[in-house]
Amino acid sequence: MSKIEKALNKAREGGLMVVPRTGLPVPATGTSVVTHRSANPESIARMAANEVKMLAPADLEERGIIRPQRGEDPTVQVFRELRTKIIQQAQGQNAIILITSVSPGCGASFVARNLAAAFAFDVGKTALLIDCNLANPSVHQMLRNASVPGMTDYLENPTLDIDKIIHPLGIARYRLITAGKRHESPEELLTSGKMKQMMDAVRRRYLERFVILDGPPMSKPADIRILSDLADYTLVIARYGRTTSTQIANCVGAITDKKLLGIVFNEEPRIPRLR
Amino acid sequence: MQLLPEQIAKALVNEAFYSRRAFVAIFVVVNAVMLPLGLMWPKVYTASTSILVDERTIIQPLMQGAAVATDALDRSKNAREIMFGRKIMDIILEYGGWLKNNPSVEEREVITDGIKRRTVVATVGKNILRIDYKDEDPERAFRVTEKFAELFMQESIMAKAAESRAAFAFIEQQTMEYQEKLTRAEQELKELRSSNLDASATSEGEVSTKVNDLRSKIESTTQELREAEAKETSLERQVSGEAESIADSFREGQYRTRIAELEAKLDTLRLSYHDTHPDIIQVKQQIQALNENITAERGRREQASRSGKSNESVVSNPVYQQLRREQSQNQGQIEALSARLSEMQRQLQSEVTRGKRIHSGDARLAELTRDYQINRDIYQDLLRRRENARVSMNMDRERQGLSFKIQEPASLPLAPTGLRFWHFVVAGMVFGVVIPLGLLLARLQFDPRIRVGSEIASVHKAPIMVVVPHLWSPVELKTLRVELVMLMLVVMGTVGVSAILSALRVMKVL
Numbered sequence: 001m002s003k004i005e006k007a008l009n010k011a012r013e014g015g016l017m018v019v020p021r022t023g024l025p026v027p028a029t030g031t032s033v034v035t036h037r038s039a040n041p042e043s044i045a046r047m048a049a050n051e052v053k054m055l056a057p058a059d060l061e062e063r064g065i066i067r068p069q070r071g072e073d074p075t076v077q078v079f080r081e082l083r084t085k086i087i088q089q090a091q092g093q094n095a096i097i098l099i100t101s102v103s104p105g106c107g108a109s110f111v112a113r114n115l116a117a118a119f120a121f122d123v124g125k126t127a128l129l130i131d132c133n134l135a136n137p138s139v140h141q142m143l144r145n146a147s148v149p150g151m152t153d154y155l156e157n158p159t160l161d162i163d164k165i166i167h168p169l170g171i172a173r174y175r176l177i178t179a180g181k182r183h184e185s186p187e188e189l190l191t192s193g194k195m196k197q198m199m200d201a202v203r204r205r206y207l208e209r210f211v212i213l214d215g216p217p218m219s220k221p222a223d224i225r226i227l228s229d230l231a232d233y234t235l236v237i238a239r240y241g242r243t244t245s246t247q248i249a250n251c252v253g254a255i256t257d258k259k260l261l262g263i264v265f266n267e268e269p270r271i272p273r274l275r
Numbered sequence: 276m277q278l279l280p281e282q283i284a285k286a287l288v289n290e291a292f293y294s295r296r297a298f299v300a301i302f303v304v305v306n307a308v309m310l311p312l313g314l315m316w317p318k319v320y321t322a323s324t325s326i327l328v329d330e331r332t333i334i335q336p337l338m339q340g341a342a343v344a345t346d347a348l349d350r351s352k353n354a355r356e357i358m359f360g361r362k363i364m365d366i367i368l369e370y371g372g373w374l375k376n377n378p379s380v381e382e383r384e385v386i387t388d389g390i391k392r393r394t395v396v397a398t399v400g401k402n403i404l405r406i407d408y409k410d411e412d413p414e415r416a417f418r419v420t421e422k423f424a425e426l427f428m429q430e431s432i433m434a435k436a437a438e439s440r441a442a443f444a445f446i447e448q449q450t451m452e453y454q455e456k457l458t459r460a461e462q463e464l465k466e467l468r469s470s471n472l473d474a475s476a477t478s479e480g481e482v483s484t485k486v487n488d489l490r491s492k493i494e495s496t497t498q499e500l501r502e503a504e505a506k507e508t509s510l511e512r513q514v515s516g517e518a519e520s521i522a523d524s525f526r527e528g529q530y531r532t533r534i535a536e537l538e539a540k541l542d543t544l545r546l547s548y549h550d551t552h553p554d555i556i557q558v559k560q561q562i563q564a565l566n567e568n569i570t571a572e573r574g575r576r577e578q579a580s581r582s583g584k585s586n587e588s589v590v591s592n593p594v595y596q597q598l599r600r601e602q603s604q605n606q607g608q609i610e611a612l613s614a615r616l617s618e619m620q621r622q623l624q625s626e627v628t629r630g631k632r633i634h635s636g637d638a639r640l641a642e643l644t645r646d647y648q649i650n651r652d653i654y655q656d657l658l659r660r661r662e663n664a665r666v667s668m669n670m671d672r673e674r675q676g677l678s679f680k681i682q683e684p685a686s687l688p689l690a691p692t693g694l695r696f697w698h699f700v701v702a703g704m705v706f707g708v709v710i711p712l713g714l715l716l717a718r719l720q721f722d723p724r725i726r727v728g729s730e731i732a733s734v735h736k737a738p739i740m741v742v743v744p745h746l747w748s749p750v751e752l753k754t755l756r757v758e759l760v761m762l763m764l765v766v767m768g769t770v771g772v773s774a775i776l777s778a779l780r781v782m783k784v785l
Contacts, residue, residue: 058749061748061749061750062748062750064746064748066746073746074744075743075744075745075746078741078742078743078744079741079743081741082740082741085740085741107743110746111743114746235740236737238725238731240725240726241293241724241725241726242724243724243725244723244724244725245723245725245730245731245734245735246723248725248731248734248735248737249734249735252735252736252737257736260737261740262737262738262739262740263731263735263737263738263739263740264739264740264741264742264743265725265728265731265739265741265742265743266743267743267744267745268289268728268742268743268744268745269289269290269292269293269744269745270289270744270745270747271288271292272747272752272755274752274755274756274759
């Protein structure tokens with residue numbers, strides 16, 4: 001961890017726990033925004049100003065989200081590494097990344113929410129996590145108030161503004177869109193023109209924003225194909241001791257080579273330090 | 276994909292941690308099986324003794340060429356045969372106290388088989404025989420081993436003595452047989468010699484010389500006879516050609532000679548003169564006169580022969596007389612030669628007959644002599660062997676031939692042999708770890724589910740982005756801590772139980 005990053009972490013620990021709705025930019029983030037992205041410094045500052053009450057470290061750990069303060073933790077390091085690889089791949093552009101798992105239970109939601117967190121670590125970038133697993137949504141569980149309007153509500157209700165469905169989580173530069181109400185035929189919603197408009201909107205709104213789609217597992221190939229078309233990259237999650245080589249081969253075959261970013265091997269057992 | 280050793284090791288550690296409960300459970304189960312097994316495992320005590328066998332082989336030189344020296348393997352095999360014979364086994368059963376409960380025949384058989392199975396007879400080096408016997412009772416192990424050694428030695432010596440006795444008896448019998456044969460051959464030889472006195476070793480040569488001599492004589496005599504016969508024929512022919520007597524033709528001869536002379540003279544005169552010459556006429560007259568004289572002479576001679584009267588002018592023919600004399604002599608010679616020839620032929624015949632008789636006698640003699648010599652040789656050999664056998668038999672009787680010495684006497688075994696309790700304790704610990712590790716390794720090798728991240732990259736074209744380790748939440752860590760303490764306690768409890776049981780075992784409480 002660089003000295004600058006450590007200093008930023010320290011500043012964040014001290015000053016970003018509760019952000020007042022005054023619109024004053026946080027001193028620690030200001031410089032960073034300027035150095036990283038000169039494109040739209042106001043937008044990031046505005047975003048920071050909209051933060052709700054920040055989540056405490058215990059809340060984050062309860063939700064299974066990594067913290068930059070635990071920079072020595074291998075899991076945190078791995079997500080940073082993954083983030084870096086994606087940024088390199090995107091060549092300076094923001095991107096929509098679809099996260100799907102080989103089979104249910106591989107931990108796609110875990111990877112999606114932490115990858116978004118890793119993007120949010122970087123003061124020059126923001127992350128938006130969208131729950132696209134309409135059959136088995138999980139993103140809403142992270143919110144204190146789970147019954148907020150989500151993606152299906154937006155797609156079905158023409159009067160609903162997109163701002164109403166983007167919710168802050170309590171982490172700086174981290175937003176999310178929940179799945180919303182249950183729907184009979186999610187495929188139709190996903191293929192709708194409004195869905196495409198929504199994706200364009202969220203991408204264009206903030207140029208430094210990385211959109212993470214928490215997708216259904218590959219056992220729903222139709223959904224995956226639609227979402228894959230909407231996304232720039234696809235990450236496939238395989239799980240230690242659960243996924244077979246054949247399953248991976250099937251999944252890899254179903255996704256366009258160009259969009260396939262790679263495979264994340266999740267949940268490798270690790271002996272923790274017990275002290 | 277072939278995993279590298281370090282990958283396997285890492286995956287094994289991960290897996291062991293991942294399946295920690297199963298790991299500990301197997302450890303406990305294995306120990307729970309091994310400890311009671313160790314407690315129940317019967318203690319086996321082994322007593323052993325070794326016997327130095329000093330065998331001065333005596334039968335071998337006695338039966339040279341027929342016997343083969345026994346090697347070490349044969350010896351242990353022989354020893355087993357002797358020891359496990361019914362005779363010794365019955366004594367052992369009695370001695371070991373197995374017959375106290377009066378077992379049935381089948382039970383005895385089972386006990387005997389058990390004893391045989393627990394007894395190991397092996398040769399150490401060339402001359403040392405080692406007997407190991409295992410028993411649950413150390414006292415009995417010791418006593419049975421001791422008894423086995425004692426009985427084995429006793430039985431071996433007896434067997435050896437019996438063997439040499441049998442060998443002596445056999446040789447003795449053979450000697451007697453050959454003695455009888457030899458006597459018979461001597462007798463036959465004597466009889467043959469007495470019945471063929473002329474059939475000496477030299478007679479054959481004499482006979483052949485004589486026969487040859489006679490044959491040449493007969494040949495020459497036959498030649499002489501033929502010559503005499505030819506002479507006879509010739510004499511006969513000559514005799515028939517000659518007149519018995521000749522007339523006195525002397526004067527006639529003279530006249531004819533005179534006539535011839537005169538005719539020669541006449542032929543000469545006629546060359547010079549005519550027939551009318553007086554000389555010629557005179558000569559003619561003279562010839563005429565002479566012819567007349569010849570005619571007169573012939574008339575006188577015929578007259579004399581007709582009248583038969585001896586006439587001084589008729590005489591015997593001397594040639595004829597000579598021939599007749601020779602003929603007579605020749606006939607005498609022929610008769611003598613014939614007589615000699617027939618005599619010689621008779622002699623030849625008798626000599627040939629004698630020769631034949633000598634030949635047949637010689638063949639028989641040679642046969643008898645040969646038999647006699649062979650029998651004599653064997654008999655002498657047997658006599659020598661019999662004396663050796665007698666010595667051997669006496670040696671065995673006095674226990675000189677085969678000597679046994681207890682090299683290492685059986686001792687009371689203090690510690691049991693074979694698997695002991697601590698073996699089971701150690702095995703429980705080792706297998707308790709090795710079995711779950713082996714199972715994990717097997718799962719790693721044969722389970723198609725991926726456990727090593729790099730495996731994906733090698734199989735699929737898609738790159739492996741990252742390997743995400745498990746994120747431990749504080750709650751999980753707390754639970755884990757409790758769980759690990761529990762598992763540790765279980766493992767320590769198992770080890771503690773093993774230690775306590777081992778201690779009790781050492782103190783002989785168990």
